[in-house]
Amino acid sequence: MKKAVHFGAGNIGRGFIGFLLSRAGYRVVFVDINAELIETLNEKGFYRVMEKGEDEKVYRVEGVTGILSTEEQKVAEAVAHAHIVTTAVGPGVLGSIAPLIAAGISRRLQHSPEPLNVIACENMVGASTFLKEKVMEHLSPSEREKLEKTVGFPDAAVDRIVPPQSGTDPLGVAVEPYFEWVVDIGGFKGAVPEIPGMKAVENLQAYVERKIYTLNTGHAVAAYLGYEKGCTTIREALQNPQILEAVKGAMAESGVYLRACFGFSEEEHEVYIEKTLQRFLNPALEDPVVRVGRNPVRKLGPKDRLVYPSVRALELGVKPVNLARGIAAALKFDYEEDQEARKLQQMLREQGIDVVLNKVCGIPDESPLRDIIKATL
Ligand SMILES: NC(=O)c1ccc[n+]([C@@H]2O[C@H](COP(=O)([O-])OP(=O)(O)OC[C@H]3O[C@@H](n4cnc5c(N)ncnc54)[C@H](O)[C@@H]3O)[C@@H](O)[C@H]2O)c1
Ligand SMILES: O=P(O)(O)OC[C@@H](O)[C@@H](O)[C@H](O)[C@H](O)CO
Structure with a gap:
């Protein structure tokens, strides 16, 4: 039986990637830092995925096991014998799991000439490429060459x-029915693995940028404006007409860049936006604004969902007022349980807005975007 090693047994790990890998016939080994989660996975050996839409469908994902990420030898051994390696840990964690993957690859290179593919399934443009760079840092020159x-x-x-x-089942995952997993066909070594639900494409950049700079952009604007107004969920936030308008506006502003860069037609992009909004409004899913707004420092980064499309829109002559409202609201996201939110608030208090716009968002002093953001604060 084919083996998959998946880093991150969280929501996307269990509810999406692990689920598809298991259905494709892989024995899935999850690697996670959460000891309780790994213990429960090993005790039960299965979990349920509940698709929440108009009808509820329940799937049983069988034959799964777990390894704690601190069990370095075991993880390396699993990677050395895997047929595919995937991750869903969060972009900020890729650097921490890179040594584990490198140790596994190093062992593998000694005994197997079989190709391996490592796919980082994170909300980040170029996540696998970034992971590769981090893995390379832990390999010798000859290993790098073989890799x-x-x-x-x-x-x-x-x-x-x-x-x-939210349920009592510690491993069960409630998910929306929709999913899309698109992978760059040119990045594979050896044959592209047959995984129903995974689509290998030639124009990955268009898919990934459209997804992050539309869906995640709109989601973030809804989350930060919703948090500001005291809303608990994304659905509740979008029931506020002003927030809904800002979310639509921000996705349209991103769309100016996406259409210019990738050639999507206006109609095509509108359909994508409308479908995305319907997904945000799914009444069967309770999605907290504090989850969608998590890690504001990452989300305010120069390549991420708010600043990048704002800069691109400005270059194309469009004033990104709605994106700027999202950025301004993100700067006010003071959710105490979020470490990055605490860090951001401290930075704002101690160093001020100009330093934050510079260091966190990468917006140069001379950029008109700074004034557009400040005007909405
Ligand atoms: N939840 C979504 O709707 C969604 C959708 C698409 C993409 N994503 C992306 O998927 C990734 C994971 O998101 P999620 O919602 O599943 O988060 P999550 O918090 O539910 O899962 C992350 C998992 O990684 C584990 N982890 C953290 N540090 C680790 C380490 N050092 N070693 C091993 N495991 C570690 C955590 O314990 C957790 O189980 C993120 O990049 C996110 O942007 C999420
Ligand atoms: O996972 P993040 O923190 O990058 O973004 C939060 C949400 O926007 C995100 O998880 C979406 O639910 C997801 O990207 C949908 O595919």
């Missing part, structure tokens, strides 16, 4: 809304 020949790191876009889980 280039046999180990692929195809970039990917992953789309399925999976909110935090």
